[in-house]
Amino acid sequence: MNTKIVSITEDNIDPSLIKEAGEIIKRGGLVAFPTETVYGLGGDALNADSSKKIYAAKGRPSDNPLIVHIYRLEDLDYIVKEVPEKAKKIIDAFWPGPLTLIFEKKNTVPYETTGGLDTVAVRFPIHQVAASFIEAAGGFVAAPSANLSGRPSPTLAKYVREDLDGRVDMIIDGGNIPIGLESTIVDVTRDIPMILRPGYVSKEMLEEVVERVDIDPTILDASCKDRPKAPGMRYRHYAPKADMCIVRGEDKKVIDKIKELVSDKDNYVIISVDEHMKDYEGLNTKNIGSISHPDDIASNLYRILRECDDEEVTYIASESFDDKGIGAAIMNRLIKAAGHKIINA
Numbered sequence: 001m002n003t004k005i006v007s008i009t010e011d012n013i014d015p016s017l018i019k020e021a022g023e024i025i026k027r028g029g030l031v032a033f034p035t036e037t038v039y040g041l042g043g044d045a046l047n048a049d050s051s052k053k054i055y056a057a058k059g060r061p062s063d064n065p066l067i068v069h070i071y072r073l074e075d076l077d078y079i080v081k082e083v084p085e086k087a088k089k090i091i092d093a094f095w096p097g098p099l100t101l102i103f104e105k106k107n108t109v110p111y112e113t114t115g116g117l118d119t120v121a122v123r124f125p126i127h128q129v130a131a132s133f134i135e136a137a138g139g140f141v142a143a144p145s146a147n148l149s150g151r152p153s154p155t156l157a158k159y160v161r162e163d164l165d166g167r168v169d170m171i172i173d174g175g176n177i178p179i180g181l182e183s184t185i186v187d188v189t190r191d192i193p194m195i196l197r198p199g200y201v202s203k204e205m206l207e208e209v210v211e212r213v214d215i216d217p218t219i220l221d222a223s224c225k226d227r228p229k230a231p232g233m234r235y236r237h238y239a240p241k242a243d244m245c246i247v248r249g250e251d252k253k254v255i256d257k258i259k260e261l262v263s264d265k266d267n268y269v270i271i272s273v274d275e276h277m278k279d280y281e282g283l284n285t286k287n288i289g290s291i292s293h294p295d296d297i298a299s300n301l302y303r304i305l306r307e308c309d310d311e312e313v314t315y316i317a318s319e320s321f322d323d324k325g326i327g328a329a330i331m332n333r334l335i336k337a338a339g340h341k342i343i344n345a
């Protein structure tokens with residue numbers, strides 16, 4: 001397949017290109033597009049064959065459900081049975097935005113899209129290119145992250161090309177992605193909403209609008225034996241090719257431990273916060289951002305993991321980060337990338 005690459009950014013939305021992208025979806029094709037979280041690999045959510053194509057293009061197991069993206073709130077009723085009261089409050093506060101909600105699905109959504117589940121994940125992105133594209137595509141776009149299964153989600157169009165060139169009809173290059181980690185997923189079919197995947201919208205933020213929100217206990221605790229509730233969280237994901245570990249503890253001990261770990265390695269990288277770069281002088285480091293700007297750490301993480309792959313790094317030792325707010329999402333992705341290898345310094 002020949003993949004057409006076009007550039008459509010939030011400050012330059014070309015209506016004819018958006019229309020062309022939308023037509024591809026309506027005809028049953030696939031288009032990768034930017035959102036505020038990561039790039040998505042879109043197909044018609046209401047067309048079972050399109051969803052099958054998405055799984056094939058990504059090399060993803062078909063029991064791992066897709067998120068349905070909408071561009072206006074009034075379309076929600078067409079695909080979900082009921083919007084519970086707490087869900088309404090959450091929607092009021094955070095939609096459009098980097099938050100996915102799980103509802104009971106209506107028959108309008110094929111089981112191919114939901115991986116056989118009776119629930120459907122719905123997201124209403126705020127990114128203007130995504131919104132225009134979803135509208136042109138008919139209003140319901142199923143989209144996983146636009147990476148090959150098992151690779152970090154793409155935060156730049158060049159990474160989408162690396163993974164999907166020749167596998168999709170079009171890639172929309174929307175430039176840099178603002179957040180860089182996938183949306184928060186909240187199951188609102190429960191009495192007490194539960195976070196299935198942490199993201200930019202944190203537990204603390206959600207608890208400002210509904211009094212209590214649980215978090216799937218498997219998410220941050222590597223020793224927990226239960227299966228994560230979001231099927232996609234069960235696979236080894238977001239994984240660089242290198243052997244990777246996370247070192248946690250007091251700053252000085254962490255730095256010393258990391259130096260010791262890399263001392264007999266050749267092709268290694270240390271992932272460090274800006275504040276500690278001077279402590280690793282002469283060693284191979286990647287600066288993930290300042291402790292005081294966790295948003296930067298979030299937006300740099302996947303790029304750094306991809307760079308490690310491109311540079312054929314074989315060993316990565318990463319510092320550990322505070323897990324409050326967006327830190328919960330950062331640590332969740334980091335722990336998965338490291339295949340749960342955590343060393344206490």
Ligand code: TXA
Pocket residue numbers: 035037038039040041064065066067100102114117119120121123143144145146181182183185196197229230231232233
């Ligand atoms: O930020 C995002 O959410 C990006 C952009 C493109 O919107 N999309 C994304 O999709 O991250 P994906 O497919 O890579 O991750 C979707 C996650 C998977 O872990 C999947 O198992 C979970 O959502 N999921 C989808 N439907 C579900 C459902 N009905 N119940 C529980 N988990 C569900």
Ligand code: MG
Pocket residue numbers: 144145153
């Ligand atoms: Mg993904």
